[in-house]
Amino acid sequence: MNINQKSWLKVEVNSDFPIQNLPYGIIKLASGKIVAATRIGDVVIDLAALYELGYFNGVKELKNNVFESDTLNAFMALGKRAWANVRAVLTDLFDEVNDLLRENDAHKKQVLFDQNEVVNLLPMAVGDYTDFYSSIEHATNVGIMFRGKDNALMPNWKHLPVGYHGRSSSIVVSGTNIHRPKGQMKPADQDLPSFGASKLMDFELEMAFVTGGQTQLGDSISVDEAEDYIFGMIIFNDLSARDIQAWEYVPLGPFLGKSFGSITSPWIVTLDALDYFRTQSPKQEPEVLPYLKSTGKRSFDINLEVFLQPKGGEENLICESNHKYLYWNISQQLAHQSVNGCNINVGDVYASGTISGPTDKSFGSMLELTWRGSKPITLSDGSERKFINDNDTIVMRAHCQKDGLRIGFGESLCQILPAKE
């Protein structure tokens, strides 16, 4: 990657989308047509139209127009070489010195759209969804709150990336608002459970990776091979109803406390785009079993932010964390997921679990930020929050920055609507 490369498309200084990013998404055009796209600055690029106009003729993996689709799955399924070749075409075509498309107004009209003219849809048809629990700070915080300091981390936690199967159907794209869920809960001071709207609505600041490869049942993926199967990453807000979760989750894990909405960012940022921001994973003590051993830089330095915006009010930055804090990296997660022969599909989503850092300000959920409601957050309008109120909007943003290059993910935005009658 040439970190100094510029595009002939305008890119603002703090844009998440320089020519080095080239993320993939699914957009609905003003015409109603739904296609795969990429983005530079605030310009969205219709890949299906580029294909029809012959710009991808040199990419032999593209035997038909996989971009004319309402999901990225067919493109992702073509594999790593296809991803690299498409990226190379785009990197060249939009370079500031290339006037092939720049000087063709008719083509530009068919291909380029202002971000404000299009609607982003969920970029993939989700196969399975796993939610890991890979932040040691988050697991420790939750452990201290619920089991005390001495038993904070479970005995298995440092030996394997703990995770659970999540609900795929309720994964939605940024901008989808979610009603506060109803369900059963049993506050500690009551003998019997009651039914109603959740009182303890929370977000979880997570990132997820999306697989673009697949395996057969019975096969496993090693840590070293894992990245060959990973297409890219997204921001992932795993909404959680803490009161529903607390009552239901023993012994089989989270269920309805988590399955009413998880909100992704709309653009999948590829591992190629993130390559420049690799970093070492935290040291793992005790040593992990051989199938989980990871060498080299398999973690990513991605700044994460969470904002809470009351209705009609301004955004309040309430959390700053970083993807690099994760104790278990994405390659270890995928190796663990498949070590028992579990098959991987194109479009699977593997989320990190809440990413908390070492400081109070870096905790990735209201549960931790307010320490179970005991230390409310004061917003800029003077109001307090223990958990999320009705009509609050949660915005998560993520970006990498190094040597003047910024590559970002855009945002995951969701307003919490009142419970349905």
Add this chain to the structure above:
Amino acid sequence: MNINQKSWLKVEVNSDFPIQNLPYGIIKLASGKIVAATRIGDVVIDLAALYELGYFNGVKELKNNVFESDTLNAFMALGKRAWANVRAVLTDLFDEVNDLLRENDAHKKQVLFDQNEVVNLLPMAVGDYTDFYSSIEHATNVGIMFRGKDNALMPNWKHLPVGYHGRSSSIVVSGTNIHRPKGQMKPADQDLPSFGASKLMDFELEMAFVTGGQTQLGDSISVDEAEDYIFGMIIFNDLSARDIQAWEYVPLGPFLGKSFGSITSPWIVTLDALDYFRTQSPKQEPEVLPYLKSTGKRSFDINLEVFLQPKGGEENLICESNHKYLYWNISQQLAHQSVNGCNINVGDVYASGTISGPTDKSFGSMLELTWRGSKPITLSDGSERKFINDNDTIVMRAHCQKDGLRIGFGESLCQILPAKE
């Protein structure tokens, strides 16, 4: 349903597939073509061919040939009225007094195939998969083994149908053999976990229902409406590696101990076919919350059997249970699943959890049958089993029987192969 109706197709006395059954499946013909099918006796009926020949012309919901597909999803998505109308056509066409097809040898050649000439495939593209835990006998048995008699049932168990999200990708059809999984485990007498092939391979005798309807995120389904969304039921063998499960599952539930293979029967038996075998659900004490209240006969009297067959040996009947033992019925399960606004899709699979009955012989897993290995089962060849050995085959069968009418599910069959090198 006319329980005395006969078909002009031959049905053996103990067949699972009289004309009153008319289950749906996906078959691969000798020609390689993949189509939706039903079955009477040992004759498989190509529904796509029936459609092409005009036999469904009277069914206005069938606007195109949804049977020409490798899944039943498009047919299921047409809804309850379409299911009933297709069933009515088949019930009429194959009645013993109807000679429309019976006397048309050219058509019969295109439509009818011997079960032995076709291969059954997985009948649906699975959306999400939930595994409930709805047998009180099973939950109690497991509770006694792991927590003692006084804490056997968790406080939430009688208030809601406990369940968890499972892995969809590893759901396979009967006849798919599964390698013993590898993974981490930590026997009680070791300080550190080790890696290897599971030593405690188990089956779980379950039934699952498949949804044919869908809802939007935020919507809920009541107990009374639930059956409108349910297409039918299948046998479900939820293979479990008890040692992997025991080490990994705290606090987020079962994960790799369950995601290496779950085996369904190939034919989805519809609720219309099961209607004659409805029965009252067990009395629920304490009373459940209003959204879970169930009236009328929402349980089904389905005899369940598990056989263990050593390599080259004969089948040993090791468990006899019944679907009607389930404390939570399928309508309550679906109402609970959606009460938080979680959206339901066509092709979702909702499994019951292990169905154990009140007697030792009715326990639905090796874990319970051998009481954690402390009471091995002796097979007819004199060998003993605490759990499943390599090359053992597990066969599950299920059928209803009343007033001379037998409606069955066929079988879920799976051989456990040695762990891969």
